[in-house]
Amino acid sequence: MSVLLDLDGITKTYPGVKANDDVSFSIEIGEIHALLGENGAGKSTLVKMIYGLARPDAGAMHLGGVAYAPHGPVAARAAGVAMVFQHFSLFEALTVAENIELGMENAPPRRELAQRIREVSAEYGLPLEPDRLIGDLSVGIRQRVEIVRCLLQSPRLLIMDEPTSVLTPQEVEQLFATLTKLRAEGVSILYISHKLDEIRQLCDRATILRGGKVVATCIPAQETARSMAGMMIGQELAQPSVRDFSPGEVLLELEGLSLPAAGQFGVALHGIGFRLRAGEILGIGGVAGNGQDEFLLALSGERRVEPRMIRLAGRPIGGRGPEVRRGAGLLTAPEERLGHAAAPAMTLAENALLTGRRRAGLTQGGFLRSGAIGAFARRIIADFDVRTPGIETLARALSGGNLQKFVIGREVLQAPSVLVVNQPTWGVDAHAAAQIRGALQALADGGAGVIVISQDLDELMEISDTFAVLANGRMSPVRPATGLDIETIGRMMGGAFGAADAEFSHASA
Amino acid sequence: MDLSAIDPITLFVGLVSAATPLLFAAIGELVVEKSGVLNLGVEGMMIIGAVCGFAAATTAGSSAVGFVAGAAGGAALALLFGVMTQYFLTNQVATGLALTLFGLGLAALIGQPFTGIKPPPFHGLDIPVLSDLPVLGRMFFRYDIVLYLGVGLIALVWVFLNRTRTGLILRAVGENHDAAHSLGYPVVKIRLAAIAFGGACAGVGGSYLSLVRVPQWTEGMTAGTGWIALAIVVFAAWKPWRILLGAWLFGGVTILQLNLQASGFLSWLQSLGIPMQAQYLSMTPYLVTILVLVVISADRTRAALNAPGCLGRSFTQSG
Numbered sequence: 017m018s019v020l021l022d023l024d025g026i027t028k029t030y031p032g033v034k035a036n037d038d039v040s041f042s043i044e045i046g047e048i049h050a051l052l053g054e055n056g057a058g059k060s061t062l063v064k065m066i067y068g069l070a071r072p073d074a075g076a077m078h079l080g081g082v083a084y085a086p087h088g089p090v091a092a093r094a095a096g097v098a099m100v101f102q103h104f105s106l107f108e109a110l111t112v113a114e115n116i117e118l119g120m121e122n123a124p125p126r127r128e129l130a131q132r133i134r135e136v137s138a139e140y141g142l143p144l145e146p147d148r149l150i151g152d153l154s155v156g157i158r159q160r161v162e163i164v165r166c167l168l169q170s171p172r173l174l175i176m177d178e179p180t181s182v183l184t185p186q187e188v189e190q191l192f193a194t195l196t197k198l199r200a201e202g203v204s205i206l207y208i209s210h211k212l213d214e215i216r217q218l219c220d221r222a223t224i225l226r227g228g229k230v231v232a233t234c235i236p237a238q239e240t241a242r243s244m245a246g247m248m249i250g251q252e253l254a255q256p257s258v259r260d261f262s263p264g265e266v267l268l269e270l271e272g273l274s275l276p277a278a279g280q281f282g283v284a285l286h287g288i289g290f291r292l293r294a295g296e297i298l299g300i301g302g303v304a305g306n307g308q309d310e311f312l313l314a315l316s317g318e319r320r321v322e323p324r325m326i327r328l329a330g331r332p333i334g335g336r337g338p339e340v341r342r343g344a345g346l347l348t349a350p351e352e353r354l355g356h357a358a359a360p361a362m363t364l365a366e367n368a369l370l371t372g373r374r375r376a377g378l379t380q381g382g383f384l385r386s387g388a389i390g391a392f393a394r395r396i397i398a399d400f401d402v403r404t405p406g407i408e409t410l411a412r413a414l415s416g417g418n419l420q421k422f423v424i425g426r427e428v429l430q431a432p433s434v435l436v437v438n439q440p441t442w443g444v445d446a447h448a449a450a451q452i453r454g455a456l457q458a459l460a461d462g463g464a465g466v467i468v469i470s471q472d473l474d475e476l477m478e479i480s481d482t483f484a485v486l487a488n489g490r491m492s493p494v495r496p497a498t499g500l501d502i503e504t505i506g507r508m509m510g511g512a513f514g515a516a517d518a519e520f521s522h523a524s525a
Numbered sequence: 526m527d528l529s530a531i532d533p534i535t536l537f538v539g540l541v542s543a544a545t546p547l548l549f550a551a552i553g554e555l556v557v558e559k560s561g562v563l564n565l566g567v568e569g570m571m572i573i574g575a576v577c578g579f580a581a582a583t584t585a586g587s588s589a590v591g592f593v594a595g596a597a598g599g600a601a602l603a604l605l606f607g608v609m610t611q612y613f614l615t616n617q618v619a620t621g622l623a624l625t626l627f628g629l630g631l632a633a634l635i636g637q638p639f640t641g642i643k644p645p646p647f648h649g650l651d652i653p654v655l656s657d658l659p660v661l662g663r664m665f666f667r668y669d670i671v672l673y674l675g676v677g678l679i680a681l682v683w684v685f686l687n688r689t690r691t692g693l694i695l696r697a698v699g700e701n702h703d704a705a706h707s708l709g710y711p712v713v714k715i716r717l718a719a720i721a722f723g724g725a726c727a728g729v730g731g732s733y734l735s736l737v738r739v740p741q742w743t744e745g746m747t748a749g750t751g752w753i754a755l756a757i758v759v760f761a762a763w764k765p766w767r768i769l770l771g772a773w774l775f776g777g778v779t780i781l782q783l784n785l786q787a788s789g790f791l792s793w794l795q796s797l798g799i800p801m802q803a804q805y806l807s808m809t810p811y812l813v814t815i816l817v818l819v820v821i822s823a824d825r826t827r828a829a830l831n832a833p834g835c836l837g838r839s840f841t842q843s844g
Contacts, residue, residue, distance in 0.1 A: 069707065089709030105704035107697050109834060118697050119708055123690065 020045045020204045021066070021084070021173055026075035028061055035061035037228040039075070043173065048195060048205045050215040050236060052248055053225035054445030059208055062225070063175055066206070067099045068092035080172065093121055098166035099175040100159065108151035112144055112161050119165040137164045140194045155304045156187040163194070174198065175206045180214060184303050185473070185506040192218055210446065211474075212241035224248055245446055261481040264294030267465040268346070268434045269327040273334075275314050283307040285314065288491045290484065292434060292465040297456065299480030299497060300469045302509055307489040308469050309351065312438045315467075316348035317341045328434065343374050345433035349423050351442065351469075353416060357423040360412035364404060367411050368393040368426055375430040392429070400425030401451060417448040424452050428459050435459060438469040453479050473505060485509055531784045534663055536777075539784075541668065544776025546571070546730040546738065546747075548675045550754035551761070551768045552682055553726025558758055559686060560719035561699035561835035565621025566606055568751025569628020570724045571731035574599040576632040578732025579742045580639055588647040592671060592732050599728020600721045602628055607720035611713045614839045629745060639742045647671075647737050671733055676769065678726070683765040695719060699833035702840040712840050727751065749811065756814045760821060762831040778813050782806040 022042040028035045036058045043049045053059045064070040068086030077084040086092040117123040130146040137144040142160040180188045216236045224232045224247045232247045273288040313319045323332035350356040358367045369389050376392045393407040400421040441449035460466045483497040485508040577598030582591025606624050609615045655666040686692040698705045702712045761767035794801045
């Protein structure tokens with residue numbers, strides 16, 4: 017095999033950070049090459065430079081033996097480099113065909129383009145309808161649109177940034193089949209992921225970044241997930257302790273929780289009901305966009321429902337707002353860190369005040385108790401290992417993982433009786449993720465009820481005592497998490513709990 | 526009351542003509558908003574267009590020169606807004622409001638020597654046969670060329686937005702500027718072009734007021750037309766053809782209330798014991814504006830569906 021892309025001594029400095037320091041490695045033709053690293057290790061900066069969104073301060077790139085220094089994505093695409101973004105670069109109000117046209121340099125006339133979309137998408141097992149609006153499609157299908165957009169330009173190098181974080185197991189399998197087919201056709205793929213098992217299954221070689229430097233290159237098939245994680249974070253991962261699950265009394269009871277969709281692209285909730293007991297961690301799986309956000313809004317009190325639909329320790333609170341629910345001990349941590357869980361332009365101390373005011377006693381007679389606020393914020397920072405210069409730092413200045421630790425810590429330290437978190441470790445590196453999971457488990461050990469909504473099945477299997485799936489605004493019955501296999505969960509995610517249930521009760525009978 | 530004084534054909538001709546300034550301003554603002562920019566300075570750009578058009582037309586003795594100058598004046602003022610919001614990232618709402626105040630003041634200053642003058646006459650077309658048709662000729666074939674250009678512009682904007690690649694890129698920028706940037710499209714340049722186009726359209730609309738509709742220059746002569754144009758964009762749900770509908774609706778309300786005032790409707794009401802001032806009738810276009818906006822905004826899902834995703838949000842390049 018010969019080299020397609022060669023990086024030599026790439027260095028990029030942002031004010032205060034050396035994002036990439038003398039990074040050198042090469043990608044061969046027809047190779048799936050993994051780029052591994054924690055958050056802030058410099059993966060996205062490196063990829064931005066390859067795709068022309070940023071330019072290196074020093075170092076050289078060669079593509080197919082020719083010097084390569086793209087001025088922008090247009091130049092990169094012209095050179096045969098395509099990219100599938102982690103946060104999709106799609107336009108919700110436009111159709112599939114329009115979105116694809118926007119990502120192409122010389123798009124054919126619309127009718128011809130629609131025909132080619134049908135052909136190429138079918139050829140690679142990713143069927144698409146060109147006339148559908150993106151806003152109406154599931155996350156998995158949206159990713160197909162991004163991939164087909166790349167494929168239509170016959171790329172030599174395809175960059176994929178965390179492609180599987182939003183897919184069901186079946187969709188992941190389909191994606192891997194497509195990528196393997198592409199590799200066989202001689203396309204090189206740069207594959208960025210946190211998921212070590214996937215990399216072992218799929219990738220030919222892996223380059224591992226830590227602190228902006230290349231620390232190792234390995235052949236994933238010859239490594240274990242643990243050894244690669246070790247290289248990635250420079251230390252051994254703390255394994256979660258095995259918990260004894262002995263549930264106590266019912267803390268939270270949902271009965272027939274229904275909620276109409278908020279907007280054109282929203283999802284309605286239908287008749288959700290379950291009981292959460294003290295000491296229980298309920299994991300809720302499902303592909304994003306199946307009602308997770310709406311479910312959290314209903315529980316946090318941002319959207320009101322009928323009082324009887326949500327009962328906390330027997331008290332109907334469905335009609336109450338967030339402040340009352342916090343007072344009663346029901347706390348939530350939404351998925352969107354900046355702008356929902358935390359106010360980006362406010363300091364950590366102010367953000368601590370925003371949800372902690374009542375339970376942590378941070379105001380008195382309408383005035384702020386700045387001493388108490390500072391102490392509370394400092395306690396979060398110390399207990400949850402938030403890396404920040406101080407409590408006066410703006411929330412938006414923190415990295416995603418650090419802010420997530422702060423947001424989770426803020427709720428945990430208010431000693432909730434029930435805590436609901438959505439995507440607690442999304443975009444958080446392995447080390448911080450382990451810390452957050454540990455904190456949630458400790459909270460449950462202390463007698464609280466915890467609901468974890470996540471798209472990461474491994475995570476849910478690791479920490480949940482009980483498990484359910486949200487699909488299309490409906491929730492599957494809650495069942496013990498032990499002994500669930502990935503096939504069953506995948507079918508549940510597709511919305512087939514009727515069938516899965518029949519099978520389940522049959523198997524247990 | 527003498528309702529027979531209201532001739533339906535005259536009414537129709539009047540509303541089509543009254544709608545033209547609204548139509549130009551609204552279609553320009555539609556393109557601006559489709560690119561994700563909210564320019565509340567339409568009123569200011571219209572009045573600048575009105576005064577620039579009037580000054581140039583009377584000086585040069587040509588209406589055509591006047592319309593070009595009106596467009597240029599509106600575009601120049603719009604670019605001021607564009608530079609401030611796109612490069613200096615000022616708040617779009619505040620800057621737009623300031624632009625209106627600035628435009629009104631500046632227009633009064635420029636317009637001082639031109640009060641009381643008559644502009645060069647601007648006649649309707651006289652198409653052989655067609656213009657002489659009974660009824661239809663008066664209703665459709667005797668307007669001035671600018672009015673037809675306005676209707677043609679609606680069609681052009683529709684084709685541009687829905688059938689051309691540049692139009693698609695403009696919509697993409699307005700829908701999600703971060704994604705458009707990551708695909709390599711120049712967000713700021715596209716928005717500046719849209720803002721300039723919007724300004725030029727508002728300028729032509731203003732010129733039409735001072736050169737054709739009124740026709741003379743008086744201070745503050747736009748009298749809220751720019752605000753109605755903004756409302757029409759929302760009313761039209763950002764769809765070009767509905768701009769035509771909206772402009773005609775509001776033009777119709779304006780003309781109807783004028784005709785009602787002239788027909789002795791008020792004295793008829795007074796004879797029934799209902800005291801009614803002429804001011805209430807003058808209010809109707811604005812009341813209708815508020816009413817229509819309330820009704821449309823009531824259905825939040827539909828309004829949210831059509832509004833460009835990044836409307837009014839500043840774009841900053843990160844990384």
